[in-house]
Amino acid sequence: MSVVAVVLTALMFVLLGPVAAHAGAGPRDTGSQPVDSYANAIRQSVWVDTGLDGDRDGKTDRVAADIIRPSEPAAAGRQVPVIMDASPYYSCCGRGNESQVKTYDQSGNPVGFPLYYDNYFVPRGYAVVLVDLAGTDRSDGCVDVGGASDITSAKAVIDWLNGRATAYTTRTGSTTAQAGWSNGSVGMIGKSWDGTVANGVAATGVEGLKTIVDISGISSWYDYYFAQGAALYDGGPDELASEVESSGAQSHCSAEEQALRDGAPRNGDWTSAWQDRDYYANASKVKASVFVAQGMQDLNVRTKNFGQWWNALAANGVQRKIWLSQTGHVDPFDYRRSDWVDTLHQWFDHYLMGVDNGVQSQPMADIERTPDHWSTDPVWPAPGTAATQVGLKASGTNGLGSLSAGAPPASGTERYTDNPAQDEDDWAAQADQATASKVSFTTGTLASDLRLSGGGTVTLTATPTTTSAHLSAVLVDLGPATIRNYEDGAEGITTLNTRSCWGDSTSGDSACYLDTAADTENVQQTVFSRGWADLGHYDPSLHGVSLTPGKPYTITIQLASTDHVVPAGHRLALIVAGTDNGLIVAPSTKPTISVDLSRSSADLPLVGGLPALAHALRGGSGHHHPTATTPAATPSRGPAAALPTSQAARLR
Template identity: 70%
Template sequence: MPKSTPVRAPLHTRRIPWRALATAAVAALLAAFLAPAAAQAAPPRESRPIYSYAHAVRESVWVDTGLDEDGDGTSDRVAADIVRPAEPAREGRKVPVVMDASPYYSCCGRGNESQVKTYDASGHVVRMPLFYDNYFVPRGYAFVGVDLAGTNRSDGCVDVGGRFDIQSAKAVIDWLNGRARAYTSRTGTRTVKATWTNGRTGMIGKSWDGTIANGVAATGVQGLRTIVPISAISSWYDYYFAQGAPLYDGGPDDLAGYVESDAARAHCAAEQRRLADGSPRSGDWTPLWTERDYVKDAAKVRASVFVAQGMQDLNVRTKHFGQWWDALAKNGVERKLWLSQTGHVDPFDYRRGAWVDTLHRWFDHELLGYDNGIDREPTADIERHPDQWVTSATWPPTGTRATTLHPAPGAVSGVGTLGPRPATGTETFTDDPKLGETDWAAHPTTPTPEKTGFLTAPLTHDLRVSGTSQVTVTATATTASAHLSAVLVDVGPDTIRDYADDAEGITTLENRTCWGASTPGDSACYLETAAKTADVDYTVFSRGWADLGHYASLAKGVPLTPGRSYTMTLTLAATDHVVPRGHRLALIIAGTDRGLIDPPSTKPTVAVELAGTSARLPLVGGAQAFAHATTGTTTTPAPGRLKGVGAPRTTSHIPGD
């Protein structure tokens, strides 16, 4: 992607005959003369907090989107609240922009402390949620908080990731770059231009906010230099469904109603109906989902992408970052990645100091053009144990190979082996919607009727799974509908973040730390957090689900013919997990995963045909690493019920904090 070049101050020196340097006094004078120029010669590597936050300019504009979503006959305007340093404009210098476009600025709040925007009597923003303005404005950036269409002070209707959502933010970037019109009020005629910015914009945000960053980047809009999506959606179909299996008991119309403003609620019934009609609970892919699929447009992305994701996020699951990451890689997009053990948690709340420092350096590099070396550092940071991080030069690591493993019958029906050789035979399970992955993984070596499991022997060497796995299942159901779940389990003791807890792996403490400058109305100080951990005997580290009736196509599910076999490949959530020496790798295949997918209309008994069933895992070192890790013998844990985290909490259909 095009890079901005840092301004390098020229080294100006006066030509002085060497004979004139005969005395020490003259030499000292020359040294004093040269010192400032030499200091200016070094290119800047870090923006410094040299500007006043207390005296920053706070203003609001309403940007014309060019769309009339609410059908009132006038073009919708979206509100953008701005905090920017006053000094650069007075000195004739332009600043870049950090932008967070969100539907949550009034209804629900942002961050661990659920902050909302507040305003003074004149309607100017007083408190901007999160630390971005406090930290970056003194360092020479503007911060822009955009209310998505139909929320807070913006016109229009909420369309949940559709073109109005995306245009809400894209229009602001167009305005920042002189391509759109903005006004000083919601209904007035007085226009305003963004003369204070160079147009270089970096978008950031968690969940829905980060999703908008993905969607805007997929338009290829000029001026958007980088995005930082945190636990963000890349395809809205995959938020509500997993290959035909419904994931939540709501739909995008419910979500729109949750965040829309009172004004939108009064005018947007037609949009609500369109959302409901376009997202049937059948799990069929409709045009509504095509509009909200950003992965298909990855080739248009001009911006660099810095992804942060919790590997145990069961709200916005890691399939979203995995498919987005892979699509961006195919198109040569510059990328960086953080993967934590948490659930749906912002890096500010699990690795605060390192996150702020890395984000600072990333924006300095991408928006100011500073050569600070961040582009030459390892691509990925991965949390291997709570608060213990490793790096990976590339991700997935060089040498990662898709390796096919096959389930085979074991000595006891319902508990088989997992290895490199194909096998024949059949294993059966009966769907029990009252049970889920934690129940299955608690009995990996014991046959139970609701699952079938396959395990390696205890590993003699570590085995690293890095990337997206696929499990192909050939199955016969006794009824006309059946759902499938496939989970990968690390069987062995460990201490992990307690992602199933309500806080999803963190504990909020009572002390505060400060990240930037404060004003009486906008504090830069936030409650600290610590890792909330659990001691476990197993860890479910990847999972995937599907409706077998969608075996042929996501476009249309069909009733199954009892007794007929069908083959379907489940795409599992992307991950980076090391199964340590002495542990066992398990593949479990079952039906309804309680609390994570809705059950089918029937409770089928499913026969899994082993000859047509396999797991394709991205192993670092490939088949050779698997052979190495499964050579020899180690102590086998005694069979019995194992302990994991509590059952995953029932996830809401709100992709926010």
């Protein structure tokens, strides 16, 4: 080879090497590699003009965006994609299992970026942008809990990254900041409120947002605070806003907080404020791919939120993927760390860098069957799933009934009296006992596994004795199992004393995080799907009425989405009761409810449909009601007792 050829070859390697390292070639690329320096990365802050004046000071609000990006592509004139997490928690409450907050040097320059996204992805050629929502940390404006201020805070940053908005180098100055280093491709990620914002921004259809990773996010803020009219929490969004606002926002956002109180009345009625915060209604606008991760025992952001979002995305042909764990409100980084980071890496490489790694062709769903044991499905809900009508039959002993395949003509009435001191654990433990506070409908012992995949409904014709009534319906797997201890404060994980590292570190930002392990417990029954409602909100319009005692009302209760296998040898139970203590707020009265079985049934998402149910019931042992007496109350494990009382702590 000539000297000229050698020089040209060397020059091409210098110029093209980093590109090949990031994008590669081949039918199944290995993806981006950690070839850029984390220590030498560019760290900067900008303030993006949102165009809003939420704090009503006569000036448009600017939101702070802290940026870390590799210096090598910048020096070579190459643009990079962006991973973005927009959050209200960067100063008040922290992010992740270790509650990390942003840190800055004495000049206000960013030093510490919460979570591992920067440590892991910046060396691989990504920029990471952490946005303070309006009214929080270093941003102007007011918190409006899922409304225009929240969503525009993040959308404006995407617009700036694509040359459609203006940013400044300081909060109040006039020197503009350019985003010429960005190639315009953005992936949003976040847990809880952060994931909620990602959902809301995706539902605007903003150009440049290529993918979102929604970890335990809300798809409709109404469904965070209410379940068909029944209040899930005592407080409202105005209280949540006050918990995350910066000190500056607290002094001048009283008008916004009043608007939140007025728009979100505690009577459970649907209002225009809830409509403005209903993202799944705008799923037809979503252009980004969506990766959902959800704990099936999440009693904070309850699983109705992911289920209705997922169904709406499917109806609109959105590319999507899902992980369903046995945990509560937990990030996958803390229950399946290595697999999560690897999958997330592939996901971002494909949708933000165009790497042909096949991630979009992998099984759509990963589902945790028992602690740390996972199965996959090509699509979700599982292939062959069908809404299957299940009959509710009386057994001759009030409070004890049975489930039957199909819904043959039935007669009879079951009744119970609301006992707000009891919860779903009490009911499940007493499923085979006649108690005054609930009605149990059970199968016999199943002859084969019975899988439920997705969400179901329970339709009840109920007659109350008072002017208000709450209803609960829960599905229970009756049989011994080892499950994650989701009702404990850590919601199914144990934090260990060891650490593992995920990327590169500096003295001000460590890539090493405390390891975790599954926290398990042995149980005799497992509640795996739930639904709650206020009977006065029986109309789908969700405008409540005062009930007429003695008058029957028909209501369809939506059961939260899940994926659960009731194994052969176990039994399936549907329990209908009143207030689920700790999970819904009790009504003002304690009614006795009569349920007309001839006008009541359940529709369950059974894999294999009616034939699968008939096969599982074949040879079953029939009713299993060892006693018809009322036993002493079983101590409750108190599912909601483990949840933090602060709304901000609860929703992080």
